[in-house]
Amino acid sequence: MGTMLEADVIVIGGGASGITAAVAAAEKDASVIVLEKGSTTGGAANMGMGIFAVESKYQKAQLVDFTKEDAFNLLMNYTHWRVDARLVRKYMEQSSNTIDWLETMGIEFLGAYKYFEKSTQTWHVVKTRGSNAPAERAASNMFRALTERAEELGVQIKYNTKATNILMKSGYVAGVELVDETGETVMAECNAVIVATGGFGDNPQMIHDILGYDWGKDLHSFRIPGVQGEGLRMLWEAGAGRTAPTMELTYTTPGVTDIFKTLSETMRQPNLMVNLDGYRFYNEEIMSNTVYTGNAISLQRERMAFTIIDDSILDTYRKTGLDYVTVHHNIKTVDKWDKEIDSYLSGGQSETAGLAELHNENQKHQQNVYVADTLEELSELTGINLKNLKETIEEYNKACNESDQMFFKKQKYMKPLGGGKYYAARHYPAGYGSLGGVRTNDKMEVLDPSSIKIPGLYASGTDACNIYGDSYCFFLPGNTMSFAVNSGRMAGYNAVDYMDSDEF
Ligand SMILES: Cc1cc2nc3c(=O)[nH]c(=O)nc-3n(C[C@H](O)[C@H](O)[C@H](O)COP(=O)(O)OP(=O)(O)OC[C@H]3O[C@@H](n4cnc5c(N)ncnc54)[C@H](O)[C@@H]3O)c2cc1C
Numbered sequence: 001m002g003t004m005l006e007a008d009v010i011v012i013g014g015g016a017s018g019i020t021a022a023v024a025a026a027e028k029d030a031s032v033i034v035l036e037k038g039s040t041t042g043g044a045a046n047m048g049m050g051i052f053a054v055e056s057k058y059q060k061a062q063l064v065d066f067t068k069e070d071a072f073n074l075l076m077n078y079t080h081w082r083v084d085a086r087l088v089r090k091y092m093e094q095s096s097n098t099i100d101w102l103e104t105m106g107i108e109f110l111g112a113y114k115y116f117e118k119s120t121q122t123w124h125v126v127k128t129r130g131s132n133a134p135a136e137r138a139a140s141n142m143f144r145a146l147t148e149r150a151e152e153l154g155v156q157i158k159y160n161t162k163a164t165n166i167l168m169k170s171g172y173v174a175g176v177e178l179v180d181e182t183g184e185t186v187m188a189e190c191n192a193v194i195v196a197t198g199g200f201g202d203n204p205q206m207i208h209d210i211l212g213y214d215w216g217k218d219l220h221s222f223r224i225p226g227v228q229g230e231g232l233r234m235l236w237e238a239g240a241g242r243t244a245p246t247m248e249l250t251y252t253t254p255g256v257t258d259i260f261k262t263l264s265e266t267m268r269q270p271n272l273m274v275n276l277d278g279y280r281f282y283n284e285e286i287m288s289n290t291v292y293t294g295n296a297i298s299l300q301r302e303r304m305a306f307t308i309i310d311d312s313i314l315d316t317y318r319k320t321g322l323d324y325v326t327v328h329h330n331i332k333t334v335d336k337w338d339k340e341i342d343s344y345l346s347g348g349q350s351e352t353a354g355l356a357e358l359h360n361e362n363q364k365h366q367q368n369v370y371v372a373d374t375l376e377e378l379s380e381l382t383g384i385n386l387k388n389l390k391e392t393i394e395e396y397n398k399a400c401n402e403s404d405q406m407f408f409k410k411q412k413y414m415k416p417l418g419g420g421k422y423y424a425a426r427h428y429p430a431g432y433g434s435l436g437g438v439r440t441n442d443k444m445e446v447l448d449p450s451s452i453k454i455p456g457l458y459a460s461g462t463d464a465c466n467i468y469g470d471s472y473c474f475f476l477p478g479n480t481m482s483f484a485v486n487s488g489r490m491a492g493y494n495a496v497d498y499m500d501s502d503e504f
Pocket of ligand 1: 014036038040041042043045046049050051052161162163164197198199222224225226227228230355432462478479480482484
């Protein structure tokens with residue numbers, strides 16, 4: 001046993017939510033310790049770009065016609081009201097003020113963006129100093145500023161320090177057991193604990209046991225080091241109620257997405273997609289809602305799907321540019337197609353930047369883009385059922401001349417196949433990490449299984465992110481990081497209010 005540590009509030013996890021909670025509590029004059037097992041703050045959010053807000057000053061300036069009422073109704077309809085309406089309402093109400101609050105710390109935003117055509121314009125992308133273009137990892141600037149603010153306010157950030165248990169006394173929170181940077185076990189005393197450890201995206205065993213995926217086989221989600229479900233375990237052991245976690249699902253072409261960007265973006269356009277049986281199962285027009293695409297792919301045999309294009313489609317893209325452009329990759333043309341496909345097929349490298357290094361080394365060696373002269377060859381390479389594939393393409397080409405009676409894809413996205421070489425990309429479900437797991441109320445107070453609050457115990461961010469129902473809502477982009485920041489802010493304020501109240 002080592003030295004004694006003491007504070008009003010101990011925050012477990014210095015990621016997006018934890019560092020924000022620490023600033024909020026310290027602004028209300030609490031003494032605060034942040035326990036962060038890694039060597040930096042910001043957690044997974046350092047990889048991201050921006051946060052959701054509604055009715056912000058940016059949206060007003062950009063004439064965005066989308067209100068708090070619209071956002072609330074959209075999310076509540078999307079989730080069939082199976083989520084905490086009071087929490088959703090408070091979070092959305094606070095979101096625009098949070099933008100102003102962050103700006104007081106020197107954080108700047110580029111403005112409000114969409115994530116894909118049909119999403120709303122709620123994604124407030126953080127500005128990187130010296131640049132006016134949206135950039136991958138831009139949000140790290142926000143967490144640097146929050147960390148500086150925390151330090152100014154006297155918050156002690158203990159890096160390389162892992163929380164191991166929440167200590168309870170007579171039903172109240174009393175402290176945290178931790179292993180400090182020297183490897184020594186230490187008991188820290190406090191009046192309130194805020195748990196913000198970011199879920200279990202880096203824990204394949206929990207992903208398997210709770211969500212039923214085999215990471216690396218039928219799920220290729222980001223594994224941000226350190227988010228291993230320890231906070232959820234500590235909360236459950238302290239008596240917290242459970243919710244059913246989900247994955248913030250998307251889809252990916254392992255070894256290609258974020259690495260060979262032109263290749264990847266071209267194979268994510270709204271062209272023919274089939275499963276291993278050679279059948280269509282999706283309206284490819286909605287490919288760019290990556291959550292829906294991930295959901296649909298995860299229902300297919302071996303949880304995989306293939307998009308197929310040919311030289312005639314590439315020629316169209318050479319003339320017109322791509323159908324869909326993403327803000328974060330900013331690929332609009334197929335100018336680099338030839339270079340990238342040659343490099344990919346010869347096992348070479350791309351100009352890696354941005355998120356490329358986040359992808360698993362093994363995935364980079366698995367072939368997931370194929371070129372073939374005939375459908376026979378394509379079927380041999382990919383395992384797609386040849387007979388069905390031929391029938392599907394025949395039917396699809398016919399629909400390109402008439403209309404898509406299968407899934408009603410818009411005619412402008414119906415491009416027939418059969419001109420020159422075929423190119424196929426194999427896609428799998430992917431994800432940013434887990435979502436949810438612990439019960440809270442709208443004050444981010446942790447509840448026991450019968451919905452009675454555990455005094456002094458708070459959870460925020462991913463661990464407590466239960467507001468999307470079964471699927472992340474990409475119609476309101478920036479939502480997970482914004483929930484992390486906003487719920488952290490609420491937890492920080494509320495923990496201090498609790499200590500000032502009669503309950504304590
Ligand atoms: C590539 C990528 C891009 C993204 N882009 C966006 C975006 O643009 N917009 C958006 O809304 N969302 C985005 N997200 C999601 C967003 O990053 C998360 O929603 C957010 O980081 C969640 O915040 P959090 O505080 O709950 O967890 P995290 O930010 O992951 O922080 C958790 C922290 O807890 C620490 N920790 C864990 N266990 C312990 C322990 N036992 N003791 C001490 N410390 C511990 C971890 O080291 C980590 O620092 C993105 C995610 C990824 C992976």
